[in-house]
Amino acid sequence: MRNIFLLFVSLFFLQGCFFKHDPLISALNEDEFTRKFVKDKEKYEIQILYTEVSKNTLGQTEFTDFQFQLNDQKYFYPASTIKLPITVMALSKINELRAGGSNISLKSKIKLSLINDRKEIIIKDSITSFQNLIADVFLVSDNSASNVLIDFLGYNYFNLSMRNSGYENTYLNHKFNPDPFIDSTWIISTLDNDIISSKENKITVLASSNISNLKKGKKRFIDGEIINEPLDFSSKNRSSLTDMHNIMKNLIYPEITLSKFNLNVEDYDFLRYWMSRLTFEDLGNKYITNDKFFNSYNKFFIHGIDTVLKKTDIRVYNKIGQAYGTSTDSAYIKNYKEDIEFFLTATIYTNNNEIINDDIYEYSDIAIPFLSKLSNILYKNLTD
Secondary structure, three states: OHHHHHHHHHHHHHHHHHOOOOHHHHHHHHOHHHHHHHOOOOOOOOEEEEEEEEEOOOOOEEEEEEEEOOOOOEOOOOHHHHHHHHHHHHHHHHHHHHHOOOOOOOOOEEEEEEEOOOOOEEEEEEEEEHHHHHHHHHHHOOHHHHHHHHHHHOHHHHHHHHHHOOOOOOEOOOOOOOOOOOOOEEEEEEOOOOEOOOOOOOOOOOOOOOOEOOEEOOEEEEOOEEEOOOEEOOOOOEOOHHHHHHHHHHHHOHHHHOOOOOOOHHHHHHHHHHHOOOOOOHHHHHHOOOOOOOOOOOOOOOOOOOOOOOOOOEEEEEEEEEEOOEEEEEEEEEEOOOOEEEEEEEEEEOOOOOEEOOOOOOHHHHHHHHHHHHHHHHHHHHHO
């Protein structure tokens, strides 16, 4: 009898180990809306990484990671989420230039001239700063500002720098569209006329043979016609959910993640500040009169499609991306009053008619509400 009792106790504790609580799975199944799409998770190509942040008995910060359907070998289009590492590498290159004797800085004025493919000057000596460019990237995900930064960096510089920093799944092959100047090149110089933009010849990075899901849709829309073939993403920009999530951790807690980025304390503060801004904050007040934008335009998590802010105590440090039916957000979410914080990166694909490039995607009906609801459930559960 005693042996049977001991066996029962052992099985009870063993079962407890196997069925350890997973807050991410619980959150996905807690709400009828999210549960509906999780049931069809393959169709919606859902991938999620969630990290709880806590303090141990010594007061040290610790991470506890959870995942859902994570597959870094399964392609999804990163869209504008890749603009975050572009801004990181722009700051890194500024530091390299300063180390080489340049007096360039984030706030110093720079000159932009635009050259078309016939080597004609379209724009000459437009004045701006890297601070203004990067602010626009975070406030409204501005394509033109991002493309200026790409010409400043160069594709090869960015791709090699990301690989050297430990992010081998993240690379650039093209600029962001729509942009009226996408086929032209920005020449960037200091006020002393020192050219600091890239002069390299681009080397295209092709997706490796072990990457799946590179063809999207059954049909695609091009030049006013529907073509009966999928869109091939093998030479498009790429990142992975793990890379995105770890970059965000790196920027918020560089001392814990042992950051390899060539950034100083001021750089980290700068990036955190602009990542956490709402669209109309600070330099974003220039967008208030633009009907296209609303204050949480750049926040899928927590705020979603709400045009009126309801949760003003929560700061979302993030970068969103949305194109070709894929919606992604990568964020650090913090309520300073309640001392609640977590990291969340998630992507979902919505394209019911399976036509790529027709701009008929279920962003407002499914994608953004799904990301918003997921983040709010996770936040709520941390407060309970």
